[in-house]
Amino acid sequence: MKRILLCSAVVMFVTAFTFSSLWAMSVEECLECHSDAELVGDANQINGPAFMATDHAGEGCVACHEVSDEHPDDGAEVGKAAVCADCHDGVEATYSASVHGANATCTDCHDVHRAQAPVSLSGIQMNQSCQGCHDYVEVETSHGRWLPEADIHVRSVPCVTCHSSTNQFVVTLYVMEREGGRAYADFKLTDYAKLKEEVGSDDVTLLLDVDRNGEISLSELNSFYDGTAKHGMRLWAMMTPETVDHDFSTMDNRWDCTYCHAAGPEAMSSSFVAFPQPDGTYKRLPMQAGATVDALFGTPDFYMVGATRSKILNYIGLLILLGGLAMPIGHGSLRFLTRKNRRKDH
Numbered sequence: 001m002k003r004i005l006l007c008s009a010v011v012m013f014v015t016a017f018t019f020s021s022l023w024a025m026s027v028e029e030c031l032e033c034h035s036d037a038e039l040v041g042d043a044n045q046i047n048g049p050a051f052m053a054t055d056h057a058g059e060g061c062v063a064c065h066e067v068s069d070e071h072p073d074d075g076a077e078v079g080k081a082a083v084c085a086d087c088h089d090g091v092e093a094t095y096s097a098s099v100h101g102a103n104a105t106c107t108d109c110h111d112v113h114r115a116q117a118p119v120s121l122s123g124i125q126m127n128q129s130c131q132g133c134h135d136y137v138e139v140e141t142s143h144g145r146w147l148p149e150a151d152i153h154v155r156s157v158p159c160v161t162c163h164s165s166t167n168q169f170v171v172t173l174y175v176m177e178r179e180g181g182r183a184y185a186d187f188k189l190t191d192y193a194k195l196k197e198e199v200g201s202d203d204v205t206l207l208l209d210v211d212r213n214g215e216i217s218l219s220e221l222n223s224f225y226d227g228t229a230k231h232g233m234r235l236w237a238m239m240t241p242e243t244v245d246h247d248f249s250t251m252d253n254r255w256d257c258t259y260c261h262a263a264g265p266e267a268m269s270s271s272f273v274a275f276p277q278p279d280g281t282y283k284r285l286p287m288q289a290g291a292t293v294d295a296l297f298g299t300p301d302f303y304m305v306g307a308t309r310s311k312i313l314n315y316i317g318l319l320i321l322l323g324g325l326a327m328p329i330g331h332g333s334l335r336f337l338t339r340k341n342r343r344k345d346h
Helices: 002-024 027-034 048-052 055-059 089-096 123-130 136-144 150-156 192-199 218-226 311-337 339-345
Strands: 169-178 187-189 233-241 271-276 282-286
Touching: 027 048, 048 055, 123 169, 123 233, 136 150, 150 233, 192 271, 311 339
Parallel strands: 169 271
Antiparallel strands: 169 187, 169 233, 271 282
């Protein structure tokens, strides 16, 4: 009996020592080598800041990788101790039943060392996963067979907004600049380094949030657009999902224009400006209520039929309408009131 107890104690000690050695290797220790491509090669190089911004970093490298206590001196290949479904079983079940399930694995669309929630990505980054298989031109052409202004829609709506069962949307604006600073070049997303240079601070949200209160007001939007000639930037809006379901089906109600355009003001009740961060993610600041739908003074680069409007233009339009009606009504009324005088003349 004593021998059995002794053996058990030895086994427990060895096991505890082994696992303590594994868990003692922190993410920071792994990144000391794996953030340097010259040490580990391009295939094993990890973008440290991008990985540390993910939820995966909180689990630790050894949660997914088998690493011996002799690593890296043992020269052994680092194996996988886990698969995505071990943690994301619900997502895996939904995705496996989708049209994509038999055609692509999780890692075909997601870099596990950069995986972020939709609210931390730009709409353009969301679409980059799709464009690995779906050519942009082909997508635009296929949608153009039935969708008016297909090019604008494809640039303004992430694929998962229509091809996912999610129904929580907001309007997110991103800072754009002309490529190479050329006057007639296409616009592209402005990166963190450019904004930092423009603002002169690590906090790039100061580009718009001048009063530092964490919200973009209508007056701050006005100030930004008043200075567009100086900084050559603009805001580009996309209707982005707050959450994404991995069913990737084409939702029937997305074929109906009113799903977005009639519901636009409701979707735009929550709107944000997203600013790039050093780790490749985006930080969102909320916009003042109503700023998005004010196309004249809020976001003049953003127009959505049935949603954006300007009160001043509404009043001007009403005055034009009333002025147009005043002439025939006034003329007709005057002729009616003076009908007796015209009879006497005859």
